[in-house]
Amino acid sequence: MNTQPSILHVENLGKRFGGLAAVDELSFGVKEHEIFAIIGPNGAGKTTTLNLLSGLLTPTTGTITLKGQRIDRLPSFERTHLGLGRAFQVVQPFPEMTVRENVQVGALFGTPGIDRAEAERRADEAIERTGLAAFAERDAEDLTLLQEKRLEIARALATSPEVLLLDEVMAGLRPGEARQAVQLVRDVRDTGVTIVFIEHVMPVVRDLADRVLVMDHGRFLAEGSYAEVTANPSVIEAYLGREDDDEEAPQ
Amino acid sequence: MKLLRDLLPIAAFALFLWFLPDLLRAFAGRASVSYLSLVTNGVGLAILALSWDILARTGQLSLAHAAFYGTGAYVTAIMARHLDLPLWIGIPAGGLVAVILALGVGAVTLRLRGIYFAIATLAFTEVLKSVFRHLPTPFAGGAAGINVEPLFRPVFDAATMERWEIAFFRNEGYFLLYALLLIITILLSLMTRRSRLRQAFTAIRTNEEVAAIMGVHPARMKLLAFALSSFAVGMLGAVHAHRVGSVVPEGSFSVETTVLALVTPIFGGLYTTLGPIVGAGMLAGIEETLKRNLADGYLIGYGVVLILSILFLPKGLVGTTRAWWSRRQSKSMDTAEEGSA
């Protein structure tokens, strides 16, 4: 059992939109080098949590700590500079640039004070790692879905993150492609990156996750190994639905 | 070296501009005065277009271009009237004050996007216009504005020169000054095409949040774009004030300037350096005809160009041409591969 301290720690995190609490009293820790999954029914607040971690939203309550440093008041780009990376669910490649140039953006700006040559080296490395080498010179807008996702991860990797947040990477992938994506995530972790990912596809969670956090209605529901949480009766109940399953809760 | 490759055509262009007045005089004789005026307007339009384009690269479609233009104009006018300094100092001063103003506006509107940003910048321009109109009359002339001394008073011998030659020499100075500003603006535009800035600007334009996640500092980049953009157009406003001889709130801050500044690069091709220049070249010629025939409503031509560009040429002339060209390239490469397979 991994007894190292958390590299990413969330304490009493909360986010209110008007009268609605999208995330409420959430606390968890992610250990270094682990693959940590966040799951939960629709509207559980998973993406909101990720947005709070990346700095796209400001928490109403609570703290976020990265490598012992508080980041919850920092703008997104500073969190990236400190080692928190993110790959988005819907990929938006930068237009009029090749795949390589897209990845270079992450390399150039992800680490402050980096020089051009080193940035290009890191970009190439990220391209290698994500299997994009064959498409590096292609126009970034000219890619298949799987290639786009590789690009997104490569871009995020180029920022040299220590913790990488992934938002539903499997969405839209065919089974063969999903297998490749799973392998990619494992490869990324093996280079020393801690991974936190949101996923709906359970077999992927089972294969990848070292630990799983279950959220429901913005709150902590359960935490543990995949086997543990899937055996948890309250988790089962949350997924199977309650009387008034309100699907319109905010993301 | 890549830098040299870019600078060489600019140097050649600068030389061409330097000799253009002489060429015009030699070939067009009497008519060269109006040709010179036309070319000067074209250069001015190019500066407007290039500077607006710089700001557009970060996704900030500003309707405040006239505000910085007018500020530059008023700065030089006020300085000329109240300070005992060489006239030309008003030009860089106008540029600098425009930059300070732009940084202020830019900082305050950082979180505004799309149409909200556009409307805020438009509102800002109107407020600024009103501010200048209501400044104490002895200071800034109120609604009637103030006269501005010309920069060039060529000494000429009435006996040996014809009338048109005198007018020509008077205008030649302004043309060369405009040309200098154009070269400066081209260099600024090219600067934003250098890799680091270009990638940062494009990233912000595509999606500011994703760009921030990539580590780009959105505020710094957007303000930088504002500064570069306003510096050029501020100086243009200042030179124009001397050329025209007066500054007036309605005229110096007119939305017409903003319309010219945005239609030209959209027509020519946004996010390129060549596009605004090509657009200016073509539109300046049309503008002359429009102004002569349609007087008050000549902007309608620009409106039509804008509509047609959005509908049929969303990448502008240069952008569409380049895209077509690269498609032809890749097609010929494919056929070449097939041929050799």
Next chain:
Amino acid sequence: MDPSLILQAIVSGVLASGLYALVSVGLALAIGVIGIVNFAHGEFFMIGAFLTYTLFVVFGIDPVLAVLFVAPALFLLGAVLYRSTIQHVLSAPELNQMLLTFGIGIVLQNLALLIWGGDPVSIAGIEYRSVGYRFAGISVGLVSLVSFAVSLALVIGLNLALTRTRLGRAMRAVAQNRTGAALVGLEVNRVYLVAFALSALLAGIGGVMIAVIQSPTPTIGLAFTLKAFSITVLAGLGNIRGILAASLVVALSESLVATLVPNGGTLSNAVFFAIIFLALVWRSRRTV
């Protein structure tokens, strides 16, 4: 400061708010249903005013009757514009849409300048223009009263139409969920067309009224577009009551500034723009 002056300013402001609400509601319709912010909206208003003027000066048609011509004319103009241009940029980036409507606005404004020149035009010689009432030291023009009543009626009528008629419900459905509505079989494009044409019509009717109240120039369009936009933003989308309230706020502040501040007439426009600017900036800082 004479209290009756303030009272007068308030009354004038309230009466003016009707017209603002009418113009804003049209814009809100375009934004809410089609999703497009029409930079040229104020130009429909301006064209309505100038058509009224021309009908009066050339054909001797009284403005009250002129509405019968102006309303369908503007409806047609809106429909034609939608079909020929706007329909094609519905799926384009929002900025393209903005620039397109901006271009349309420029064309319309300058077309008007070409046709009518840049000077203010006024409909002189109509008796009811000078009819007014006085009570408690306040004077109220008949025209202002009527335009307020008509505007209010139209705004409320529109609200009813949106909730009670089939077309209205179709518009609301499309506004909320474009794909869903299409799946259910609603001909989305036709709904858009009607919504846009309707927004032009409403603005045009407002123009008829302004032609009688003031002496418009072809350049008033842009200012009204901005006013309508600010009111719509202040009110929040899809909120008719909000639009009435916001129109009141804008009209009142204009009226009070014009009355109370020395040189207020020329300043009131600038004050209005300053308010828009500050409101937009302040609003942006509050999000997230």
